[in-house]
Amino acid sequence: MTAAIELREASVIRARRPILNQASLVCQPGQFSVFCGPNGAGKTTAFSVLSGAIKPDAGGVFLGMEPMAAIGADALARRRAVVAQQPVLTFPFLVHEVIAMGRTPHEGKTSLKTDQDIIEHALKALELEHLADRNYLTLSGGERQRVHIARALAQIWPHDQDKSTIRWLLLDEPTSALDLKYEIALMRLLADLARQGWGVVAVLHDLRLVLEYADHVILFKSGKTVDSGMPHDVLTPEAIQSTYDLDAPYAL
């Protein structure tokens, strides 16, 4: 019995072209896993399949040996949270209200006190306390990104009634709008959550960050997974050259 989240020869076809082509991968709980690869390599598609947002046209996606499709959206939402690439919120919610939406799948299952404690933890974890009562629409792009990460944390934060379930945090380019300080802080947070037993899966472009913080890297090219393993083993100068079509080997 494995608790991993995995794709088995998953394919996604769009306009009769496979944008994900029989991709297989396994991400373990307790590890910070990262998807890398050039633009259009299928990282975000694989990410969406893994999160349950799109169903593969062929192949399977499993969470702890269970087919993802067999888990109800509601039950799934209590154990895995997703930080998407582009937020679309255009209504003037306050920051803590946005984070409180993360508690939606627990409605009626956790007490108001528990929810408030969790929201407070999430605010702190992303250093958002001073913005808690601000209108979300007045925030900068990086601040908004941190709000959505905090919302995802609040969604699956462990609490007294449920400490044992494995938490899965999936993030698609979560550092795209963050400055250096928060980029580093987020990497540390993700590595820390993985140490606490969470499964963390992120799509990242900055290979240096991957090398420094990730436990496991999966390399994508042309809709396929070409290699996976420890970052130091996978991200060799030659592998980077061939994956990204560079003129010469590239050492990090």
Place this chain on the structure above:
Amino acid sequence: MAEHAVSTAAAPIAALGHGRRRRGHILLVVCAVLAGLGTLFGITVGPLGIAPSDVFAILLKSVGLGEAQGVSKVKIGVVENIRMPRVVLAICVGGALGASGATLQGFFRNTLADPGLVGISAGGALAAVAMIVLGTTTLFELRQLLGAFALPSAAFLGSLVAVALIYQLARIDRRVIVATMLLAGVAANALATAGIGYLTFLADDTQLRDLTFWTLGSLGGATWATALPACAFMIVSIIGLLSLQRAMNCLLLGEGDAFALGVNVEAVKLKAALLTALGVGAATAACGIVGFIGLVVPHLVRLIAGPDHRYVLPGSALLGAALVLGADLVARLSVAPAELPLGVVTAAIGAPFFFWLLVRDKSRTQAG
């Protein structure tokens, strides 16, 4: 940042958003009181003034408690058969249009969506008129089968077609193109007005009230027989829409994020579309196209209580009821003994409000 030091931050989380929540609660109470006052005035005020105490006695008599002694038969008749159905219809129409407007705005993630502007009312009106005119010929058997529910059912279908059409047209790649949404509404409204005009021309006098009833709306002439079936539809719609509060909040984050939060997105969208069409269609079948309620009311509620649908939906239903009750009083009293179409009054309030929204959005765009 993962080390959670003891917080020295100012406000505890329980105190956050306290202002908004309190304003939300106060708003709900105030709207309910306004709707109550509107109901009282709607029953007591008119060519025949009836004292509140008499109204009370008559209402007790209607539910089988008391005899309403000393109250004239005329007054009893006026309250029971003219004013009561009218205010009950006004409450349902206002509630349904307010809640539907709030839902549509969340559904399209845009605050310019309104059942009237995007043509959902027009679709319902056209289908209702078609049912009346063709109900004696082509659709005779269907009309017989549905009985008193024929009109609201037809209007529900007409509104549903309009919702589906606008959704298909205005949505590209999980995004809603606002200009297309509003232009589709312009086209739907023009088409429905033409269709209603043609059908009114075909109809004989006994079949149809005039064109203005359908295009500008009126609560005049409401009877229990016409009001009750429509009200049943509207009440189902309002209650159903209120149950979507949490899901509508999540939908504002985008469909992908809503799914990640455990919302069954397709089911919620389908429910929202069906219930909106049900409420708007029934309102239109009973009193024609009453514009701008669904636009103005959710905006006012959001201004006071913020965008949380747990306040926006019930607040819009209550304020919608209060506003339609008030607008109907103006319609009845301003040119008495004649009567203005209700839609004239709501447009007089709503159209300038719409302009204000456009000006506000324009200055925001320039600033940004």
